[in-house]
Amino acid sequence: MKKVMSVGLVAALATSILIPFKTPLVSAEETLDAKSIVSEMTLEEKVGQMLMPDFRNWKKQGDKMAVGFTEMNDEVGSIIKKYHIGGVILFAENVVDTEQTVRLVNGLQSASEDIPLLVTIDQEGGIVTRLQSGTNLPGNMALGATRRERNAYKTGEIIGKELSSLGINVNFSPTIDVNNNPGNPVIGVRSFSSDPKLVAKLGVQTIKGLQKQNIATAAKHFPGHGDTAVDSHYGLPVVSHDKKRLDEVELYPFKQAMDAGVDMIMTAHLQFPALDDTTYTSKKDGQQITVPATLSRGIITDLLRKELGYNGIVVTDALNMKAISDNFGQEEAVIMAINAGVDIALMPAQVNSIEMEKNLEDVYSGVINAVHSGEIPMAEINDSAERIIDLKIKRGIYEATDQNVDKKVKNALRVVGNKEHVKAEEKMAEEAVTLLKNEKRTLPFKPKKHEKVLVVAPFKDQTDAMARTIQELIDKKRIKSVDVERLEFENKTFTEETKEKINEADYVITGSYIVKNDPAVNDGVIDDTIQDSSKWATAFPRAVMNYSQSQSKKFVLISVRNPYDIANFEEANAVLAVYGFKGYTNGRYRQPNIPAGVKTIFGASDPKGKLPVAIPSVTNKGETLYPFGLGLNIKNNKPLK
The missing domain is CATH 3.40.50.1700 (Glycoside hydrolase family 3 C-terminal domain)
Known part of the structure; x- marks a missing residue:
């Protein structure tokens, strides 16, 4: 792949002064176009865009154990380059303070030589927050208790400002599951309400608040994780409602989010027999199980893409969760997800040291081989690559910036967790x-x-x-x-x-x-x-x-x-x-x-x-x-x- 880069930007990258959002594969006079960019990419580069690993912890060669990955190093950089990685997800272990986070994100972007990364995080507000120096906010159910759309918008706006100042460009939020099961062990207060209309109303406002700050948003967990009594981090839940009920309750907020222009939909590792009753022999115990939504073409392509008309990015929930990892092989799960219609495989393989690189290599090679063999149609890869590049263009991720990293740190220190944000979160919490x-x-x-x-x-x-x-x-x-x-x-x-x-x-x-x-x-x-x-x-x-x-x-x-x-x-x-x-x-x-x-x-x-x-x-x-x-x-x- 060829890239055009100004002399000034090359010099800046060489001295690590500028935030390294690279000039795209077109001249400055041309309009950015995802289809044109993808047409010049190799299969390997396209597949790399579809993989989003985490480097939550890292063990350098010679170290005894893995610790929180907080500072960019050549080992992680080599993996991003080698596999043309399209994005990474950050966790609390990675974002311990504001200045450190800005410099880590800057380093991650520096490693992506041709196409800037999607740098993602789960900063929902409430009990699911990652930024250790950020504004936590009262959370979705508290917002539901206030009934105020302005509180939801303000939440998105505050989170968006803080993430943007850090260089993070995607938030895996909001959670728009309808929590109608009091025994739900994983959603609970992460949901706005048991009322699908209230969930939709507040979810859409959160999306708008985030997007106003140019943060890409991801509504989750499709088709709906609210009525489960099993945590998909540890098991494979079943949602047994019929299609009519799912349309009226679980799917309603997702339809509204799609109409509002949500950038991504994150899948749920749940079985929905009414939507797809395809079975699979579990690698865990040999039992027949229903294929979960994340890996279901009937749910991702037939329902989400065709029936509901969604053409944005579909990203899996973390593929290392036991609902997937216990029942499906590592490579097979990613291949099934892509064939289902998913664009981005989140956390497809555990990599917390250079010695564990082979885990990612196996998945990467497995997908490429599946394309060569015809198991994965090339059209699926092209469509996904175009959606990913299109989002990077739409959200300004592709644009080069001349901002000095030290200036970015200074700005982030003014924004993240500032007094105005803290005062706003206190007021919302009191109203709740x-x-x-x-x-x-x-x-x-x-x-x-x-x-x-x-x-x-x-x-x-x-x-x-x-x-x-x-x-x-x-x-x-x-x-x-x-x-x-x-x-x-x-x-x-x-x-x-x-x-x-x-x-x-x-x-x-x-x-x-x-x-x-x-x-x-x-x-x-x-x-x-x-x-x-x-x-x-x-x-x-x-x-x-x-x-x-x-x-x-x-x-x-x-x-x-x-x-x-x-x-x-x-x-x-x-x-x-x-x-x-x-x-x-x-x-x-x-x-x-x-x-x-x-x-x-x-x-x-x-x-x-x-x-x-x-x-x-x-x-x-x-x-x-x-x-x-x-x-x-x-x-x-x-x-x-």
């Missing part, structure tokens, strides 16, 4: 807090000077977040000076020592962190006599609730993750949901959600959120404990309008 119960005028807490508040949560970062927020309220003279005691309960049982801490307290705040409800229920009653350490997530906070209220302590339960766990605390006098569990670590709040809940508890802000999902009862199967849309006014205990 949802009050569901407030009997006996429990809230707001109005402690007297030197009274004691006991904060209880599974993990130290969560109790730190609660305690620090209380101290900030004291410092701002929003509440009287109080004493704060902390208690973490991960893997613990309720003891006499815990009772003593409660006895000494005047107020008790307990955070509930349950991914999937698993209480011990006998005859419609939760059995509180069971002290099974495996049930600590439900048993311990229930014991705290029961004992605190028996001693006439002011008690409030905060659901800090999936709000469905509130059903385990039906007897609590006061209950609220904040939709985010990350606390305070390494000198900063990892999410604004817990502080927002604590502010509400002490009357420093009013809860404005409404449930974006319905919460079913755990003691009366089939009944709804708290309905979709419920949210109480803290002043009069009436539903918000």
Whole structure:
């Protein structure tokens, strides 16, 4: 492949001063055209564009173990060059601080000699964030609780500004799965709602906010990961709904995202027999399984491409997830995905050292050989290469820039995690807090000077977040000076020592962190006599609730993750949901959600959120404990309008 490059750009690349977005395969006078560019590419170059590995960790020759890959090196550079890699995905291990991230991305782009890389990341906001110095934001379900489109747009805008300043050009976001299964272990608060229309409305606004900053977006996980009870990182879930139901619920947000011009669709490693009942003999156990969406031509080509008319990029979810890796061979999975109609194979082979390069080589050679043998039609490769190059042109990734890398670092330091972004995320989190119960005028807490508040949560970062927020309220003279005691309960049982801490307290705040409800229920009653350490997530906070209220302590339960766990605390006098569990670590709040809940508890802000999902009862199967849309006014205990 020939490339035209200005003398100035060549000199800049030689000294590593400029951000190395290369001049494309046309002269400066010509208009960039994907078809023309692809026509000059070799098969090897086209296949390389379709592979997107991660270098999450790296072991240099001579080192004993792999560590987070944070600084560009010649070994990784040689792999990018040799296989004509079209893109990479970054993880938290790669993006530890702002300046380091800018320089790493710059180095990765330098290694791609002809065509600039798609540099991608999962910066969803909320519980799935990678930037260790970025603004985390309250997350999708919190946005669903606010019901405000402007919050979704602002989320996309903030994330987009931060990613763009770092040189990252693709965000694998938003998650537009409709979370209608309370037992879903992997989506939960990553979803906006159980209502497909609310999911679509907020998802589209997030896309627009990201794209305004020229960040390519990827809606996930097609055809819908919301109604599963198995995590596809560890197993192969089945979604058994018929086509009519899928059209009305799961597929609805994806249709809206496509109409809004989403750049990519990310696939789900799920079985959808109603969409494609093709079977495959699992390499794991020899059992017959339904081909998952990621590898299904019936779903990717017939449904997504033809029926729904989508012509953007289709990218797989990570191919190292057990739903794929346990059941399909490494090379075969990539070949099946391409034949299904997928454009980019994400994380197709593990490569964390130069010694492991063969894993990628096997996949790369396997695809090329499959094209030569006719197993993969050349038309599939050409179509995918054109879509990828077209996106790089559309999002300005192909354009050369004369910006000095040091200037880019300086700009990123102004943008990433700045005060304006933090203030915006705090406001959104406060608007999301949802009050569901407030009997006996429990809230707001109005402690007297030197009274004691006991904060209880599974993990130290969560109790730190609660305690620090209380101290900030004291410092701002929003509440009287109080004493704060902390208690973490991960893997613990309720003891006499815990009772003593409660006895000494005047107020008790307990955070509930349950991914999937698993209480011990006998005859419609939760059995509180069971002290099974495996049930600590439900048993311990229930014991705290029961004992605190028996001693006439002011008690409030905060659901800090999936709000469905509130059903385990039906007897609590006061209950609220904040939709985010990350606390305070390494000198900063990892999410604004817990502080927002604590502010509400002490009357420093009013809860404005409404449930974006319905919460079913755990003691009366089939009944709804708290309905979709419920949210109480803290002043009069009436539903918000």
